[in-house]
Amino acid sequence: MNRFKLFVTTVLMFLSTSAIAAQPREYDFTPSTEKLYVATAGEVILTFLSKTAAYSNDLYLQGMPDSILNNQTATPGAQYSLGSFQAGAELAFTLFVKNTGFAYYTGNASLNPDNFIHAAYDITSGQSLNIGFEDLFNGGDKDYDDLVFSLTNVRVGSLVTAVPEPETYGMLAAGLLMIGFAKRRKTK
Numbered sequence: 516m517n518r519f520k521l522f523v524t525t526v527l528m529f530l531s532t533s534a535i536a537a538q539p540r541e542y543d544f545t546p547s548t549e550k551l552y553v554a555t556a557g558e559v560i561l562t563f564l565s566k567t568a569a570y571s572n573d574l575y576l577q578g579m580p581d582s583i584l585n586n587q588t589a590t591p592g593a594q595y596s597l598g599s600f601q602a603g604a605e606l607a608f609t610l611f612v613k614n615t616g617f618a619y620y621t622g623n624a625s626l627n628p629d630n631f632i633h634a635a636y637d638i639t640s641g642q643s644l645n646i647g648f649e650d651l652f653n654g655g656d657k658d659y660d661d662l663v664f665s666l667t668n669v670r671v672g673s674l675v676t677a678v679p680e681p682e683t684y685g686m687l688a689a690g691l692l693m694i695g696f697a698k699r700r701k702t703k
């Protein structure tokens with residue numbers, strides 16, 4: 516009887532955990548002041564993902580005069596090419612909230628009119644991430660889902676370790692060779 520109970524409990528536990536695992540991935544947003552950089556020379560693609568905002572928000576790439584999209588009119592899944600960039604070029608975004616007239620920025624909180632962080636990052640791989648904006652003044656409800664989009668071919672400030680440069684590989688190879696020679700000498 517006890518064994519049967521244990522078995523049933525185990526099965527129930529397994530079912531409940533697998534049910535959780537089967538749910539679609541939620542955004543795992545962390546408010547961030549980190550800057551965004553183009554990972555490798557070439558195109559950066561922005562995909563509009565979702566919004567839960569009542570406000571109408573225009574998204575801009577800083578330095579470009581025209582908005583990329585509006586959170587109320589864009590279709591989830593719609594892709595936008597931001598253009599081609601040099602590796603290491605900085606990308607910064609602005610959220611313009613039409614209803615309040617406030618603009619919020621990726622990066623430092625001090626850039627924003629209320630001195631709060633308004634962008635959160637969910638890093639999905641080494642070179643792609645989801646970004647969510649909070650559109651309410653004074654930091655709002657901090658759910659960062661008022662305009663959510665993803666980017667390809669980007670890295671976030673210091674969170675992603677840099678790929679070693681070719682010279683580094685050369686030095687590493689030279690170092691290994693020297694160790695090899697040293698070992699040979701010792702064994703002789």
Ligand SMILES: [Ca+2]
Pocket residue numbers: 649650651655656657658659660661
């Ligand atoms: Ca919000």
